[in-house]
Amino acid sequence: xxxxxxxxSVPDTTAxxxxxxxxxxxxxxxxxxxxxxxxYAIEEALRxxxxxxxxxxxxxxxxxxxxxxxxxxKGLAMGADRAVLVADPALHGSDMWATAxxxxxxxxxxxxxxxxFGSQSTDAGGGIIYNAVAEMLGLPAVTWINEVxxxxxxxxxxxxxxxxxxxxxxxxxxxxxxxxxxxxxxxxSLPGIMKAKKKEIANxxxxxxxxxxxEVGLSGAKSQVTGTERPQTARANxxxxxxxxxxxxxxxxxFLESKKLI
Amino acid sequence: MAxxxxxxxxxxxxxxxxxxxxxxxxxxMAAQLAGQYGGQGGAVVIGPREAxxxxxxxxxxxxxxxxxxxxxxxxxxxxxxxxxxxxxxxxPRLVLLPSTPLGKDWAGRICGRLGxxxxxxxxxxxxxxxxxxxxxxxxxGSLRVSAQFKTEGEQTVxxxxxxGVATSTxxxxxxxxxxxxxxxxxxxxxMTVVERVAEKGGVPDLAGAQVIVAGGRGLGSxxxxxxxxxxxxxxxxxVGATRAIVDMGWIxxxxxxxxxGKTVRPxxxxxxxxxxxIQHKVGMxxxxxIIAINKDANAPIFQFCDLAVVGDLHQVVPALVAEINRRKxxx
Numbered sequence: 156x157x158x159x160x161x162x163x164s165v166p167d168t169t170a171x172x173x174x175x176x177x178x179x180x181x182x183x184x185x186x187x188x189x190x191x192x193x194x195y196a197i198e199e200a201l202r203x204x205x206x207x208x209x210x211x212x213x214x215x216x217x218x219x220x221x222x223x224x225x226x227x228x229k230g231l232a233m234g235a236d237r238a239v240l241v242a243d244p245a246l247h248g249s250d251m252w253a254t255a256x257x258x259x260x261x262x263x264x265x266x267x268x269x270x271x272f273g274s275q276s277t278d279a280g281g282g283i284i285y286n287a288v289a290e291m292l293g294l295p296a297v298t299w300i301n302e303v304x305x306x307x308x309x310x311x312x313x314x315x316x317x318x319x320x321x322x323x324x325x326x327x328x329x330x331x332x333x334x335x336x337x338x339x340x341x342x343x344s345l346p347g348i349m350k351a352k353k354k355e356i357a358n359x360x361x362x363x364x365x366x367x368x369x370e371v372g373l374s375g376a377k378s379q380v381t382g383t384e385r386p387q388t389a390r391a392n393x394x395x396x397x398x399x400x401x402x403x404x405x406x407x408x409x410f411l412e413s414k415k416l417i
Numbered sequence: 418m419a420x421x422x423x424x425x426x427x428x429x430x431x432x433x434x435x436x437x438x439x440x441x442x443x444x445x446m447a448a449q450l451a452g453q454y455g456g457q458g459g460a461v462v463i464g465p466r467e468a469x470x471x472x473x474x475x476x477x478x479x480x481x482x483x484x485x486x487x488x489x490x491x492x493x494x495x496x497x498x499x500x501x502x503x504x505x506x507x508x509p510r511l512v513l514l515p516s517t518p519l520g521k522d523w524a525g526r527i528c529g530r531l532g533x534x535x536x537x538x539x540x541x542x543x544x545x546x547x548x549x550x551x552x553x554x555x556x557x558g559s560l561r562v563s564a565q566f567k568t569e570g571e572q573t574v575x576x577x578x579x580x581g582v583a584t585s586t587x588x589x590x591x592x593x594x595x596x597x598x599x600x601x602x603x604x605x606x607x608m609t610v611v612e613r614v615a616e617k618g619g620v621p622d623l624a625g626a627q628v629i630v631a632g633g634r635g636l637g638s639x640x641x642x643x644x645x646x647x648x649x650x651x652x653x654x655x656v657g658a659t660r661a662i663v664d665m666g667w668i669x670x671x672x673x674x675x676x677x678g679k680t681v682r683p684x685x686x687x688x689x690x691x692x693x694x695i696q697h698k699v700g701m702x703x704x705x706x707i708i709a710i711n712k713d714a715n716a717p718i719f720q721f722c723d724l725a726v727v728g729d730l731h732q733v734v735p736a737l738v739a740e741i742n743r744r745k746x747x748x
Contacts, residue, residue, distance in 0.1 A: 191676065250534065251537065252535065255525075274518070277699075278556050281538070282537065283521055283528060283535060283537050283577070284525065285525065286493070286522050286523075286525025286529065287525045287528045289526070289529070289605070290497075290528075290605055295605070296608060297608045298493075298518065298522055311611065315671060316614075317619075317622075318432050318615040318616065319616035319620060320614050321610050322613075323492070323611065324608065335677035335678075377533070377534030377535075378535075378551075378574075379565055379567055380562055380564050381550060381563045381565050382562075382563040383560050383562050383563070384560070384563075386554070386559075386702075390721055390723045391724070392722065392725060393723065393724050394719070395726045395728075396728065397727060397729065397732070397733055400733055400735070400736035401736055403733050403736065404737040407724065407733075408737065408740045408741055408744055410708070410724050411685075416628070416685045417741055417744065417745070
């Protein structure tokens with residue numbers, strides 16, 4: 156059983172972001188990390204193999220700029236065997252539909268039983284791509300799950316519901332998205348980091364996947380960004396130093412009443 | 418094929434077959450946006466006829482419902498196929514979907530199936546000069562990105578909308594044209610439900626809460642979370658938590674607010690013993706009014722709150738509960 160993990164390189168959440176004069180993010184100013192949600196997907200793939208439920212390869216698939224290799228190496232250091240990077244200037248500005256098409260096309264070049272995703276990304280919330288990919292490939296998808304198990308050719312997991320949880324499953328080949336409660340991602344070991352330097356990162360571009368460049372990237376995007384702004388974060392920031400509890404409580408209650416919140 | 422000027426909302430139903438609150442918000446939002454295009458509001462309810470009739474009181478002129486039992490055994494495949502078929506048949510201009518795990522599952526399938534433009538994590542939609550602009554937070558909320566659909570008017574476009582963006586407006590006298598819609602033959606199987614388990618105490622509805630009181634590591638111990646519950650009760654709100662105390666096992670993950678938990682937008686957010694790490698901030702920063710109670714005057718949370726209470730929460734919170742109850746006349 157082979158597992159492909161789709162991973163994305165995102166700007167580090169904790170870093171201060173700078174904007175370029177055109178309003179886009181100055182990506183060069185921010186360290187890139189593996190999308191935190193995708194680390195759970197990589198970890199889950201490794202655990203499935205360690206449990207003996209899968210014996211094949213674990214391949215990372217990433218669509219992103221050329222310098223995504225640095226982030227990919229971190230995933231390889233966790234224990235994935237090799238990686239495929241789809242990088243092409245023509246992909247810059249791709250929308251969700253185009254991204255899903257590229258990933259679906261790249262997946263067709265790989266042998267897999269499970270395609271693993273993190274359930275969201277931190278740079279753009281998403282949660283859309285893996286279902287679009289599943290639909291394009293005609294595959295079932297078990298999404299937003301934890302406590303993942305692979306047995307009898309099926310992937311099973313728990314998915315939160317209004318009243319508790321559902322136990323859901325799909326037969327392989329299938330798409331899987333995991334939540335952060337699925338596991339605790341490991342830190343790469345030193346030997347893992349050394350080995351990752353020699354692992355293969357194969358390259359694909361739009362042409363090698365047989366995709367028309369005009370259908371992806373900014374030119375093919377079905378939506379276009381018309382503006383970016385920093386959100387208004389200005390808040391009153393009124394400071395109340397606690398005195399005796401009753402006085403402080405009364406001051407807070409006055410504040411709530413002034414805002415018609417009680 | 419050109420679209421008409423109608424705007425639809427897709428509505429989830431709960432375990433009892435009632436429309437979910439976010440769905441009703443989207444129905445009213447769809448009706449309002451449709452009015453600006455000169456079209457009609459519509460809705461597709463995945464659930465029984467009774468739910469569709471309720472939806473008709475929230476502004477939709479036409480309501481389709483997909484009552485097929487297969488939508489219960491496979492949550493995603495049949496519903497996504499049915500919604501896709503309705504979109505292809507009727508060509509609405511814009512379709513609003515709920516930004517929940519299931520709503521995103523449907524949206525992804527519909528996008529993949531029909532090749533439609535989609536805007537995820539939408540926090541605002543405006544119509545100006547007959548064109549929609551959708552706003553999305555990016556990079557964990559540090560930016561707001563506005564986008565327009567290049568294909569609008571030629572092809573249906575999708576927006577996946579977060580809770581609290583719109584207000585549901587009920588008009589009990591309104592009656593919609595309600596019709597059942599079938600699940601088409603070409604369903605891509607999604608995921609099979611093997612078992613539905615109800616947990617004791619249920620699951621918090623943080624997305625729909627108007628008031629949230631959240632606790633963090635500053636509480637000191639799991640038992641002290643009770644104070645958070647008491648304050649939430651006095652304010653008529655729900656409780657939430659930081660990842661730190663979820664990881665320590667003080668409270669289940671379903672209460673976690675932040676980057677790897679839920680994103681919330683209540684009218685009032687009270688942060689109790691929460692330092693305000695960026696991972697938490699991104700899940701609550703768009704709340705209406707934020708009050709933080711923390712003994713550390715340098716806690717980051719004090720940089721993005723409306724009222725910063727610097728003091729010992731163990732004294733302040735019980736006193737505040739008593740004061741609120743006194744003012745409400747319940748104590």
